[in-house]
Amino acid sequence: MIEVNGLRKEYGDFVAVENLSFFIGRGEIFGIVGPNGAGKTTTLKMLGGLIRPSKGSITMKGLEMSRDPVRIKSFLGFLPEESPLYEGMSVDDYLMFFAELYDIDKSVARKRISDLLFDLSLNADGKKIGDLSKGMKRKVAIARSLINDPDVLIYDEPASGLDPMTSRYITDYVRSLKKAGKTIVFTAHNLYQVESLCDNILIMKDGREVIQGTADLIREEYGKIQYRLEFRVDSTEEYDLADIKQLNGGYVIVTDDINVVNNTTKWVASRGGDIVEMRTIVPSLEDIFLSIMGIELFVD
Numbered sequence: 001m002i003e004v005n006g007l008r009k010e011y012g013d014f015v016a017v018e019n020l021s022f023f024i025g026r027g028e029i030f031g032i033v034g035p036n037g038a039g040k041t042t043t044l045k046m047l048g049g050l051i052r053p054s055k056g057s058i059t060m061k062g063l064e065m066s067r068d069p070v071r072i073k074s075f076l077g078f079l080p081e082e083s084p085l086y087e088g089m090s091v092d093d094y095l096m097f098f099a100e101l102y103d104i105d106k107s108v109a110r111k112r113i114s115d116l117l118f119d120l121s122l123n124a125d126g127k128k129i130g131d132l133s134k135g136m137k138r139k140v141a142i143a144r145s146l147i148n149d150p151d152v153l154i155y156d157e158p159a160s161g162l163d164p165m166t167s168r169y170i171t172d173y174v175r176s177l178k179k180a181g182k183t184i185v186f187t188a189h190n191l192y193q194v195e196s197l198c199d200n201i202l203i204m205k206d207g208r209e210v211i212q213g214t215a216d217l218i219r220e221e222y223g224k225i226q227y228r229l230e231f232r233v234d235s236t237e238e239y240d241l242a243d244i245k246q247l248n249g250g251y252v253i254v255t256d257d258i259n260v261v262n263n264t265t266k267w268v269a270s271r272g273g274d275i276v277e278m279r280t281i282v283p284s285l286e287d288i289f290l291s292i293m294g295i296e297l298f299v300d
């Protein structure tokens with residue numbers, strides 16, 4: 001459904017996205033995660049045809065974005081990170097306004113709007129958009145992204161910054177959109193959300209791919225079982241088996257090598273020290289993500 005090859009985006013001298021390639025099958029959910037500034041929004045904007053890549057190609061349903069942007073946009077639904085809404089309009093008028101932009105027949109639009117409001121549990125009671133809660137505004141933006149009944153949805157952090165209930169609701173709603181056959185690309189900061197929703201995940205850092213694949217593949221590649229050994233000895237001056245950290249008057253090592261654990265245990269015993277605790281840790285996707293980002297885990 002979507003094929004991206006060698007995508008690059010420069011802003012002046014700054015390269016925001018570099019050599020990104022991926023493939024998304026019909027009806028799949030593809031999640032892009034990465035720290036602030038990783039290039040996620042820039043990537044989505046290129047996918048949405050809002051900005052032009054400096055290099056590389058985007059193909060959707062066999063159409064090339066650089067050649068057929070208008071045709072592609074007719075089957076796209078784009079949800080920006082922050083959606084400017086017309087605050088003075090009612091929800092119905094606002095959605096009808098966008099339906100008209102898409103040239104949708106009035107009676108079809110009316111039915112679609114009423115279905116969307118029902119599906120999203122969005123009862124605005126005739127209020128102006130400006131008077132709605134943050135979660136309701138997000139739902140209005142989602143409804144707008146669906147007004148043309150698109151096949152492909154590009155959602156920038158659809159559920160972030162919302163209360164847990166609305167966030168959960170939107171996550172479940174995205175899942176139901178997949179069931180309805182939509183292909184979805186979205187960015188998120190919440191790794192649990194990504195893992196629960198996505199068929200494939202792309203982790204980005206500094207504009208580049210770190211890894212992509214299923215959550216299981218990422219776990220296999222980066223999520224080796226870790227051993228955490230905490231011990232006490234008088235001095236670690238002669239210890240050179242692993243990186244060592246001081247903690248609570250003792251020492252800790254974290255390693256994926258069981259031999260290091262065994263040899264450290266022997267070394268501690270030979271120095272007359274004590275093992276305080278030995279445990280194994282199966283990293284979650286969140287742990288893997290943080291460790292890819294260079295954050296040291298499991299030491300404390």
Ligand SMILES: Nc1ncnc2c1ncn2[C@@H]1O[C@H](COP(=O)(O)OP(=O)(O)OP(=O)(O)O)[C@@H](O)[C@H]1O
Nearest residue numbers: 011014015016034035036037038039040041042043
């Ligand atoms: N119009 C622009 N001009 C110059 N630099 C830009 C522009 N838009 C984005 N950037 C830079 O490109 C980099 C990637 O930005 P982008 O918004 O794509 O990151 P992101 O991964 O979406 O971050 P966040 O999680 O904070 O939304 C950042 O360093 C950003 O400052």
